Amino acid sequence: DVKVTQSSRYLVKRTGEKVFLECVQDMDHENMFWYRQDPGLGLRLIYFSYDVKMKEKGDIPEGYSVSREKKERFSLILESASTNQTSMYLCASSEPGQATNYGYTFGSGTRLTVV
Amino acid sequence: GDSVTQMEGPVTLSEEAFLTINCTYTATGYPSLFWYVQYPGEGLQLLLKATKADDKGSNKGFEATYRKETTSFHLEKGSVQVSDSAVYFCALTNTGGFKTIFGAGTRLFVKA
Secondary structure, eight states, X not given: OOOEEESOSEEEEOTTOOEEEOEEEXXXXXXXXXXXXXXXXXXXXXXXXXXXXXXXXXXXOXXXXXXXXXXXXXXXXXXXXXXXXXXEEEEEXXXXXXXXXXXXXXXXXXXXXXX | OOEEEEOOSOEEEETTOOEEEOEEEEOSXXXXXXXXXXXXXXXXXXXXXXXXXXXXXXETTEXXXXXXXXXXXXXXXXXXXXXXXXXXXXXXXXXXXXXXXXXXXXXXXXXX
């Protein structure tokens, strides 16, 4: 079974900490995405990457950065965590040109609480 | 810009009831349309899709038809089960595949 794996299901961090959320996919997909999910707002795109070392800002990139050193791994970084970054974070992947036919494959999510 | 609007929840139904969750969209070009489902504590899973106008997507008893004239993609199921309790997201993906726009999600509760 193809998989997108997020390293942590639940995280609790303190305000001001630097936080790393990790995502690994085993499908050799080129495109990877980070979303945050909040009640009533659906999913909002933070960053995406279409190749190793390539990244593009999504709709809400402020306060976040990303790293993609290897094709299978896409990391989301909260430089200085704040309470308004408490949310569910979802990683997804797709193959270029196939998303319109097959959609995205999602990980199980990381629920981050910043206290 | 592109957008997706779906009916607010929660929707509460009894087992074997008929389900409709409305979804409308605005988009340039010819996007693909999707329904994703999120069970408690999990990520999103693709439920069904339609890639062009008048296509009907179906899976697990759920159906949705891509209606370009009404810009809609309503999700239906003839007889819901308790196991269908989840959050359902309508989404569109543009022709490049780099951007998917999600609706706010509709939570469904099915009572035994």
